Amino acid sequence: MNEPAQAAAAAPLFNPLAPEFIKNPYPHYDELRRRDPVHLTTHGMYLVSRHADVSGILRDKRFGKDFVERSSRRYGPKIMDEPMFRSMSHWMLQQDPPDHTRLRGLVVKAFTARRVEDMRPRIQEVVDQTLDRVIPRGKMDLIEDFAFRLPVTIICDMLGIPEEHRETFYAGTRDSGRVLDPVPLSPAEIAQGNAANMMAQMYFKQLFELRRKQPGDDLTTQLVQAEEDGTKLSNEELTANIILLFGAGHETTVNLIGNGLLALYRNPDQLALLKARPELIGNAIEEFLRYDSSVQMTGRVTLEDIDDLGDRKIPKGETVLCLLGSANRDPAAYPDRPDRLDITRPNIRPLSFGGGIHFCLGAQLARIEAEIAISTLLRRLPELRLDDAEDPQWRPTFVLRGLKHLPASW
Ligand code: HEM
Secondary structure (H helix, E strand, C coil), rough: CCHHHHHHHHHHCCCCHHHHHHHHCCHHHHHHHCCCCCEEECCCEEEEECHHHHHHHHHCEECCHHHHHHHHHCCCCCHHHHHHHHHHHHHHCCCCCHHHHHHHHHHHHHHHHHHCCHHHHHHHHHHHHHHHHHHCEEEHHHHHHCHHHHHHHHHHHHCCCHHHHHHHHHHHCCCCHHCCCCCCCCCCHHHHHHHHHHHHHHHHHHHHHHHCCCCCCCCHEEEEEEEHHHCCCCCHHHHHHHHHHHHCCCHHHHHHHHHHHHHHHHHHHHHHHHHHHHHHHHHHHHHHHHHHEEEEEEEEEECCEEEEEECEEEEECEEEEEEEHCCCCCCCCCCCCCCCCCCCCCCCCCCCCHHHHHHHHCCCCHHHHHHHHHHHHHHCCCEEEECCCCCCECCCCEEEECCCEEECCC
C-alpha cells in the first residue's frame, strides 16, 4: 500500500468534527454504510447509518434516552451538578415515558397542523418585512439577514416574549449546538454552556413573573399555569422546557432554509424548475430536508441487550447514534440517485425530524416557515445569485448542520 492509501485505511471511519467531514459528510456516510453499518466509534458508541436500522431504532421501545445515566457514564457522576446538564436532563427531548408523555402532552396542542396553518399570514408578514428592509441594499447574508430572523420572531410570538425584549435574541450567537455533538465537551465548553444557561434561566424567570401577572394567549402562560397547578410540572421542568422550545425552534429552521437555498442554487436546473413551477415548493422542502438535513444525528441508549442489529450484539446501557443524514441518502431507501437533488422525487420521507415518540414537535411549523421563506425569496428576488456557492463557510458543529454565512447579491 502506498502512503496515502495506508493513511486512509488507518483513519477513523467517523471523525465528525474534522473540517472535511463538516464540509461534506456524505462520502463518509457511504463508506460507513458499505463497510461497517453498525460501527463502534473510538468513543465507545455504536453508530448506525442505514435507513432501515435508524428508522427501526427510533420506533423501538428497547431504545430510550436514559440521559442522566448516559451523561454520568461519559463525564462522571458530578456532571448533573453542572447547570446546563441539569437543565437538559429535564427537557422532554431527553426523557423517557412516563415523564416524556406528561411533558409533551402539555404543549402538543400549540403545534397541531391546524394551529400552525393559522400562523401562515404572520409568517408571510415577517418574511416580507425582512425582505423590504434588505432589498434596497443589493446584497445580504442569507443566514444572518434573512433566514435567522423568521424562526426567532415566530418562536418569540409563540412564547409570548414581548417585542421590547427581543433584540437580545436577534443578536444571539447561535453557538450552543456543540452540546449535541458525540464528542465530549471540554471543561471550557461546559463553563461557557453553564453561563449561557444561567443567563437564559434569569431571563425566563422574569418572563414567568410577567405572564403570571399578565396572562396571554401563549405557551409560557399555558406552562406557568400548569406549574401553578402543582401536579403537572415542576419549576425546573418549566424553565428547562421553555429553553428547549426556544432553542429547538430556531437554529434548526435557520439551517433548513440555509442548506435548502445552497442546494437549490448549486443545482441550477432545479432552481429553474422551482421558479417555473412554484407549486412544487411543498415537495421541494421535503427534498431539502432529505438532501442536507439540518439535524444529522440523534442518540438513544439500549434499555436491554440487543442482538438483532446487523452482526453486532449491543449490551444494555450502551449509546447508539442514529445518523439521520446518512439514512436520508441510503440507496436502499432512495434507489434513484440519492446524492442528486430532485425536487420532484416521489415518496420522500426524510428522517430529519426523527421518528417514534420524540418525533419533532415543530416539524409542521418548520416546513411552513421554510416554504414561505424560500418561495417568497424566489418570487421577490428572481435575480439573486450566491457569491460563493462552491465553498461557503460551515458552522463547526456536526449534529446541527448549517452555514455560518451565505452571501448573496442581486
Ligand atoms: C428543520 C427544522 C427542524 C428539524 C430538522 C428538527 C429536528 C428534530 C429531531 C430530529 C427531533 C427528534 C430528536 C430525537 O428523536 O431524539 C426533534 C425533536 C424536537 N423538536 Fe425539532 N426540529 C426542527 C424544528 C423544530 C421547531 C421549529 C421546533 C419548535 C418550535 C422544534 C421543537 C422540537 C421539540 C420540542 C422536540 C422534542 C420532542 C420530544 O422529545 O418529544 N423543532 N426535532
